[in-house]
Amino acid sequence: MQDRGRLGVLLVAPALAAVLVLFIYPLGYSLVTAFQAKGGGFTLGNFAKAFEFYSVDIGFTLVIIVVSTLLIALASVAIGGYLTLGENPLAVAVLRWLYRWPLFIPFVVAAQCMRTFLAKNGLMNNTFVSLGILDVDQTIGFLDWRGIIITFVWKQTPFVALLVAGAMASLDRSTIEAARNLGAGRLRILFEILVPQVMPTLVVGLILSFVTMMSVLSVPLMISGESPTMMTVDMAFRINNYGDYGTANALGFISYLMTATCAWFYLKRQIR
Amino acid sequence: MKRNLALLASFSLVCAALTAAPAIAQQTTLNVVTAGDQNMVDYIKDFLAPRFEKTNPKAVVKAVGTGPGDGGSQKIAEKLQAQKGNAAWDVDVAVIHQKMAGDLVREGLLAPYVRDVSTGRLVTSEASKNALGTNVQGYVIPMFQSQIAIAYNPALVKNPPKSYEELAAWAKANPRKFGYNGIKGGMSGVGFVVGWVYANTPDGDKLMKGPYDANTKANWDGALGKLKEFNRSVVITPGNAGTLDMLNRGEIAMGPVWVDMFYTWIADGKLPPNMRLQLIGPGLPGQPMYYVIPAKAANMEAAKKFVEMATSPAVQAEGIVKKFNWYPGIDAQHVKSQLDDKTWNKLFVDVTPQELASKGKVFPIKPYFDDILESYERKVLN
Amino acid sequence: MRAWIGRGIVFGLLAFIILGPLANLALWAAAEQWYFPHKLPVVYGTKFWEQVFKPRGDALVSLVTSVWIALATVAASLALAVPAGYALARLKLPWRTAILLAFLLPQAFPSLAVYINIARIFYEFRLNGTMTGVIMVHTVHGLVFAVWITAAAFAAVERDLELAARNLGASGLRTFLTVSLPLAAPGILASAIFVFLESLDEFTGTFFVGVPDVITLPLLMFTASIAGNYQIAAITALVLLVPSVVFMLIIERFLKADVLSKVGA
Numbered sequence: 001m002q003d004r005g006r007l008g009v010l011l012v013a014p015a016l017a018a019v020l021v022l023f024i025y026p027l028g029y030s031l032v033t034a035f036q037a038k039g040g041g042f043t044l045g046n047f048a049k050a051f052e053f054y055s056v057d058i059g060f061t062l063v064i065i066v067v068s069t070l071l072i073a074l075a076s077v078a079i080g081g082y083l084t085l086g087e088n089p090l091a092v093a094v095l096r097w098l099y100r101w102p103l104f105i106p107f108v109v110a111a112q113c114m115r116t117f118l119a120k121n122g123l124m125n126n127t128f129v130s131l132g133i134l135d136v137d138q139t140i141g142f143l144d145w146r147g148i149i150i151t152f153v154w155k156q157t158p159f160v161a162l163l164v165a166g167a168m169a170s171l172d173r174s175t176i177e178a179a180r181n182l183g184a185g186r187l188r189i190l191f192e193i194l195v196p197q198v199m200p201t202l203v204v205g206l207i208l209s210f211v212t213m214m215s216v217l218s219v220p221l222m223i224s225g226e227s228p229t230m231m232t233v234d235m236a237f238r239i240n241n242y243g244d245y246g247t248a249n250a251l252g253f254i255s256y257l258m259t260a261t262c263a264w265f266y267l268k269r270q271i272r
Numbered sequence: 273m274k275r276n277l278a279l280l281a282s283f284s285l286v287c288a289a290l291t292a293a294p295a296i297a298q299q300t301t302l303n304v305v306t307a308g309d310q311n312m313v314d315y316i317k318d319f320l321a322p323r324f325e326k327t328n329p330k331a332v333v334k335a336v337g338t339g340p341g342d343g344g345s346q347k348i349a350e351k352l353q354a355q356k357g358n359a360a361w362d363v364d365v366a367v368i369h370q371k372m373a374g375d376l377v378r379e380g381l382l383a384p385y386v387r388d389v390s391t392g393r394l395v396t397s398e399a400s401k402n403a404l405g406t407n408v409q410g411y412v413i414p415m416f417q418s419q420i421a422i423a424y425n426p427a428l429v430k431n432p433p434k435s436y437e438e439l440a441a442w443a444k445a446n447p448r449k450f451g452y453n454g455i456k457g458g459m460s461g462v463g464f465v466v467g468w469v470y471a472n473t474p475d476g477d478k479l480m481k482g483p484y485d486a487n488t489k490a491n492w493d494g495a496l497g498k499l500k501e502f503n504r505s506v507v508i509t510p511g512n513a514g515t516l517d518m519l520n521r522g523e524i525a526m527g528p529v530w531v532d533m534f535y536t537w538i539a540d541g542k543l544p545p546n547m548r549l550q551l552i553g554p555g556l557p558g559q560p561m562y563y564v565i566p567a568k569a570a571n572m573e574a575a576k577k578f579v580e581m582a583t584s585p586a587v588q589a590e591g592i593v594k595k596f597n598w599y600p601g602i603d604a605q606h607v608k609s610q611l612d613d614k615t616w617n618k619l620f621v622d623v624t625p626q627e628l629a630s631k632g633k634v635f636p637i638k639p640y641f642d643d644i645l646e647s648y649e650r651k652v653l654n
Numbered sequence: 655m656r657a658w659i660g661r662g663i664v665f666g667l668l669a670f671i672i673l674g675p676l677a678n679l680a681l682w683a684a685a686e687q688w689y690f691p692h693k694l695p696v697v698y699g700t701k702f703w704e705q706v707f708k709p710r711g712d713a714l715v716s717l718v719t720s721v722w723i724a725l726a727t728v729a730a731s732l733a734l735a736v737p738a739g740y741a742l743a744r745l746k747l748p749w750r751t752a753i754l755l756a757f758l759l760p761q762a763f764p765s766l767a768v769y770i771n772i773a774r775i776f777y778e779f780r781l782n783g784t785m786t787g788v789i790m791v792h793t794v795h796g797l798v799f800a801v802w803i804t805a806a807a808f809a810a811v812e813r814d815l816e817l818a819a820r821n822l823g824a825s826g827l828r829t830f831l832t833v834s835l836p837l838a839a840p841g842i843l844a845s846a847i848f849v850f851l852e853s854l855d856e857f858t859g860t861f862f863v864g865v866p867d868v869i870t871l872p873l874l875m876f877t878a879s880i881a882g883n884y885q886i887a888a889i890t891a892l893v894l895l896v897p898s899v900v901f902m903l904i905i906e907r908f909l910k911a912d913v914l915s916k917v918g919a
Contacts, residue, residue, distance in 0.1 A: 008745035012753055015738035015801060022794040023760045026771040033771070053649045091661050098665070101672050104898040106855030108872045109891040112879050113675035116682060120523040123678040126694075127670075141523060143510075154675070214764035217858045218872075222510070222879055232766050232858075237456050239770050239862070240343035243350070252767025259764060305866065310881040337877070338866040347866055354777055513882030542882070 034249040046250035060228035065213050068152040069206050075157045080164035081190040103158035111222040114151045118142035147223040152213050160205035167201035168194055210262055214255050302574050305336045306367035307344030313337035319591045320582055340458045345372035352381045352566050360570035365578055373562050374406030383565045384410040389576050391583040394602040399560045405637030412562035413583050414601030416592050419531045419558035419632050420463040421549040428525040435553040436471035443505045451507035451524035455648050458512035464528040467556040468499055469644055479636035489643045496651040535597035549622035555631035585610050682888035702885040720871040724853040727792040731800045731849045739804025760798045773862040783867040791859040796849035807841020847901045
């Protein structure tokens with residue numbers, strides 16, 4: 001038995017080593033450097049500088065990600081719900097085919113699509129103008145923080161919806177049938193029966209999305225011109241233009257805190 | 273039997289490889305790394321490389337771009353710094369901005385090659401000796417001189433503003449019709465901000481010539497406050513090309529652009545041909561980009577030949593002025609004689625030589641430059 | 655009938671939202687000239703396709719670079735993930751929770767800051783700007799998915815089949831090679847495809863570790879877009895999308911619901 005234990009460790013070791021060297025070590029480096037002054041030694045100066053320069057962006061990052069996550073949650077629950085409770089097989093099939101498209105579009109490509117789609121005279125507004133919904137002068141360009149939210153929601157909803165729909169599909173249909181027989185409307189079934197049961201899957205999907213969105217650089221870089229934008233752009237700017245690892249890592253530390261807080265809320269619910 | 277065949281096969285392969293190796297080894301790859309927008313890379317790849325390879329058949333030019341603005345130059349500096357201890361470096365020729373050139377000369381990472389190339393005596397401009405306050409004479413030859421001006425659509429802007437003050441008033445009256453790319457997207461936005469500081473503080477000359485006084489930035493609060501206010505009525509575009517693109521699509525009516533990019537875009541059909549330029553007072557900065565050769569370039573001789581070719585009057589005339597609409601890097605008289613009047617004057621249609629002389633500024637010396645950028649981040653963005 | 659009008663409007667809107675941006679991409683890929691105030695391209699043409707795929711062009715080099723890196727990443731990831739996944743699914747592991755946590759961490763922390771520091775560390779080892787460096791970064795990024803999916807795939811193999819093989823006298827290794835591996839193959843293939851796609855589309859890590867020497871297709875697309883070359887950006891984006899969409903169709907067959915539900919569990 002001991003042999004098998006050792007064999008197990010041996011098999012896991014290379015992969016573990018890769019993660020340790022190429023992720024955990026740089027992560028530690030990042031955490032430490034955030035507190036290091038230029039000549040070595042402990043300092044909070046990097047954080048002071050980060051807040052001095054980027055407090056608006058830090059705030060906006062939080063807003064962008066929280067709003068995106070909420071919208072993703074709503075959209076994926078709606079999609080999952082319709083796929084599970086939809087009565088018309090054709091409509092369900094159409095939705096199933098339609099919603100998955102953005103799933104396999106990488107963030108860079110999604111950003112490029114949106115860059116010209118959401119512009120003041122981009123395809124979206126042009127379509128509205130052609131349909132007579134808007135005048136040429138009334139069109140608004142969405143190439144700022146709102147465009148970032150739109151792109152994130154567009155890209156991440158199919159992922160979470162996939163997880164949620166899968167979870168809903170594996171639920172016991174008898175509860176749904178029972179509720180229907182008692183005359184419950186579909187919306188009610190969705191929120192009172194389906195959602196509570198798939199909540200763990202939904203939350204996992206949302207947390208994964210939260211972390212992913214916090215790491216994306218291409219989208220804010222390509223869609224939003226400047227401030228307010230996401231912290232990732234500021235971190236890249238600090239590194240590429242100044243080689244300022246201290247401030248960049250301080251910003252990184254703040255992003256870890258944000259993710260950790262969100263995860264902590266999740267864990268707290270679980271432990272309850 | 274099978275093993276013998278296998279041995280034979282591998283032996284032949286090795287022989288073939290050995291004979292091929294010298295042939296391949298005879299070809300030198302010249303690594304040219306340039307900061308700046310895509311047009312810089314295109315210039316090297318599509319214009320300079322074929323010319324060089326024709327006169328040097330054993331050479332192949334490899335062009336790499338590191339991105340626009342000081343970030344691109346920073347990447348080149350990092351590459352050189354990382355290889356400091358090596359015997360030969362993998363960058364043979366680099367094209368960088370002024371700020372980084374000063375730093376690299378001070379760190380001893382560049383070769384004083386100018387005395388070894390024949391075109392060295394053709395350039396006597398201030399820009400070839402002084403990079404934002406650092407003496408770089410002997411280490412650099414300007415590739416071109418470039419200037420920022422405000423591009424506007426005369427159909428949408430009947431009376432273009434002539435000064436920063438008029439511009440601020442215009443922007444307030446026409447919200448979101450002016451756009452610039454801030455300080456993170458490229459140097460045209462940076463130049464605009466610098467020009468704003470020159471216009472709204474009395475320190476202009478001191479910022480450009482020195483001496484450096486760390487307390488000066490405290491006087492900028494008023495100017496920066498006004499800039500923050502100004503930003504509320506304008507659009508921040510995603511880069512040098514972003515401004516041009518938005519001008520093209522009618523999303524903004526005015527914005528600061530590099531004069532050369534402006535003319536190139538019109539020539540490429542990416543900008544309507546009716547667009548015009550205005551150099552607003554008291555002035556906007558311009559900058560050269562420099563050809564430099566790293567101190568331990570692997571192919572030093574080829575590198576020098578490359579720069580010599582690139583700074584020859586013929587190439588400067590054909591490539592820099594005619595094809596890419598830059599002001600020449602070497603002294604103008606050597607280049608003007610190689611061109612017909614029409615081509616030469618095309619550069620000066622909207623911005624006359626007199627305007628260029630009086631309102632074409634330089635960027636501030638490095639410590640002030642850094643202060644301006646930092647203050648912008650602190651006071652305007654935050 | 656009335657229901658379909660309502661459904662039609664909703665689906666129409668949904669189709670516009672989901673497919674609109676993609677249609678936009680297709681339009682730009684087919685356009686030669688498109689400027690305000692025209693709502694659709696002024697001149698359609700393939701001029702930019704020629705420019706993108708010209709022999710001296712960057713796009714072909716980047717494509718080859720991207721594919722080569724992706725394949726190497728898949729090889730490296732599988733070499734690491736298959737043994738690890740098997741161990742996690744079948745063997746007793748000391749510190750099992752800690753190991754699971756270690757593999758979970760890359761998904762729990764925003765990776766941008768980590769990439770920045772990897773670049774700096776690579777700098778010291780002269781790995782910055784090299785293919786090897788980029789492959790290493792992509793491998794770690796893909797390893798997380800690979801380990802989880804492979805572990806789920808091995809866990810889904812019926813234990814009885816393996817026990818039967820052992821009972822017949824096969825050694826552990828032989829059982830693994832002839833029973834477990836073939837049965838888990840679809841799941842392993844799925845993780846290979848996932849890793850391939852993740853590597854092909856990876857932007858942020860390559861932005862810090864690869865530039866300026868290693869230019870992958872996403873970086874090329876990004877540069878073209880920032881420079882305002884929307885036609886080139888759109889064409890490059892389409893080239894990037896082809897493997898994604900093709901594999902999306904293949905992956906549907908392999909990623910069954912039960913494997914998916916074990917992901918992240």
